[in-house]
Amino acid sequence: MNLNTLTSRLGEWLRGNGPESDVVVSTRIRLARNVASTPFTTRASPHQKAETEARIREAIATLDLPSPLSYVSVASLPAIDRQFLVERQLISREMAGVLDGPRGVAFDDREAISLMVNEEDQLRLQSMRSGFDLDAAWDAIDHIDDLVESKLEYAFSEDFGYLTACPTNVGTGMRASVMLHLPALGLAKQIDKAFKALQKINLVVRGLYGEGSRALGDFFQISNQITLGKSEVASLNDIRSVIQEIIKYERMARSTLMREARQNVHDKVARALGTLQSATMMTSEETMELLSAVRLGVHLKLIGDLAPQTVNELFIHTQPAHLQKLVGEPLDGEARNAARARYLRTRLRAAGAE
Amino acid sequence: MKCQFCPNPATVHLTEFLDKKKGEMHLCESCARERNLLADNAEAINVPALFQFMLGQTPPARQSAPDAVCPECGTPYAHFRAQGRLGCPHDYEAFRSFLAPLIEKVHNHAGRHVGKVPRRHRRRMRMAHRVELEAQLKSAVAAEKYEEAARLRDSIRALGADHEP
Numbered sequence: 001m002n003l004n005t006l007t008s009r010l011g012e013w014l015r016g017n018g019p020e021s022d023v024v025v026s027t028r029i030r031l032a033r034n035v036a037s038t039p040f041t042t043r044a045s046p047h048q049k050a051e052t053e054a055r056i057r058e059a060i061a062t063l064d065l066p067s068p069l070s071y072v073s074v075a076s077l078p079a080i081d082r083q084f085l086v087e088r089q090l091i092s093r094e095m096a097g098v099l100d101g102p103r104g105v106a107f108d109d110r111e112a113i114s115l116m117v118n119e120e121d122q123l124r125l126q127s128m129r130s131g132f133d134l135d136a137a138w139d140a141i142d143h144i145d146d147l148v149e150s151k152l153e154y155a156f157s158e159d160f161g162y163l164t165a166c167p168t169n170v171g172t173g174m175r176a177s178v179m180l181h182l183p184a185l186g187l188a189k190q191i192d193k194a195f196k197a198l199q200k201i202n203l204v205v206r207g208l209y210g211e212g213s214r215a216l217g218d219f220f221q222i223s224n225q226i227t228l229g230k231s232e233v234a235s236l237n238d239i240r241s242v243i244q245e246i247i248k249y250e251r252m253a254r255s256t257l258m259r260e261a262r263q264n265v266h267d268k269v270a271r272a273l274g275t276l277q278s279a280t281m282m283t284s285e286e287t288m289e290l291l292s293a294v295r296l297g298v299h300l301k302l303i304g305d306l307a308p309q310t311v312n313e314l315f316i317h318t319q320p321a322h323l324q325k326l327v328g329e330p331l332d333g334e335a336r337n338a339a340r341a342r343y344l345r346t347r348l349r350a351a352g353a354e
Numbered sequence: 355m356k357c358q359f360c361p362n363p364a365t366v367h368l369t370e371f372l373d374k375k376k377g378e379m380h381l382c383e384s385c386a387r388e389r390n391l392l393a394d395n396a397e398a399i400n401v402p403a404l405f406q407f408m409l410g411q412t413p414p415a416r417q418s419a420p421d422a423v424c425p426e427c428g429t430p431y432a433h434f435r436a437q438g439r440l441g442c443p444h445d446y447e448a449f450r451s452f453l454a455p456l457i458e459k460v461h462n463h464a465g466r467h468v469g470k471v472p473r474r475h476r477r478r479m480r481m482a483h484r485v486e487l488e489a490q491l492k493s494a495v496a497a498e499k500y501e502e503a504a505r506l507r508d509s510i511r512a513l514g515a516d517h518e519p
Contacts, residue, residue: 039427160446160466162467229462
């Protein structure tokens, strides 16, 4: 498939709607699975990896799904296309960079489902939803998991559950992640307080692009850490109750800001927008910070004429691989920062935001 | 800087975050080896042992640092200790005695799996259960324990009526 056709549309997780979308960007659930009696990816020979890829590809090609999946062989993609898939959250950074050999990803048109083949585990099934929607994400991936399981025998033990390459994932193999935008808690310097509660109940906080990534622009991913000894439903309920609390805190912090510091917030938002509309050089980090303020402004109705979706679009389009695809040529360093600034100026002026 | 355990200079420095608390350790190489924190051959750190050490547990004694090799995939346990990744699903059985305590710790004292079970596996478990009940029924009849036999027959019927796919 031609990946360039994806640039013009937004994946499911960036649609900007869904429950509680003023605070929650997206919900994602992944299941780690392996085929019985075959070596895990990192210990498999290239030949074995090719065999596993073929078996799984065949199984997922014949799944009875409402919308068909396209398979992209990641091994044969140029680096920029792999980065592009990472930015869209269709594949992991590990699959793009660290892992080698036969591997790939199948996803649907909406980009609500992505099935990674020969990741650290042979199969990583993911479902994405806009906003806070654990149930919809779980139902979708649970169903696909059943369909795949009817075609492939999974590695499973009664004691340890689904057997995974790393024992930290064993059991349900499920990781549910909720991406939050918490600018008001950030401004009020209350993020640490809000997250303190999380440690006690074994939830993990990460930056936007998963493990090891920094939390930029007050975007955070919260996910469960424990996968053994707790059912999928129980884990999801734990996360749900915590996220509901955090949403409440963030909304309280937003209304406090509007009540006690409206001028200051408005000024911060207006300056962020002004910078995005007029700067001639822009790093992706700065873009993220400024768009975060703009996103807050949109939800506090301090900015008219700018749809949340447009903000999301700017957000993904200014990522390095997306930007280079939009410009149509490889760019590095200063050229990329200049192109990013140009793109933001043009788009925001066209949107007429003020 | 001196080793925390002896007067030698510290050459191994470890920083780990556990429960958001930063833990730091400074050891000399021989103390680190003694505590089994360095992998045998390479200069790599023994991650699982480090984990246990940081959690305040005694790391596995040297002789239990096993030369075990998975009979299915040929992966030595030392590979897992160095890389943190297992070789194949059978490793969980082959290295069970070393892995189980580690897994329990990582998963907050979890005992065993709770949650989804693959359908194939459920079917197989049901079948095994049925075979077992039928054997019990047979011996109950042979021993003329009719009350027990009736109870077993009901259980078998209940299993058969369960048309879960």
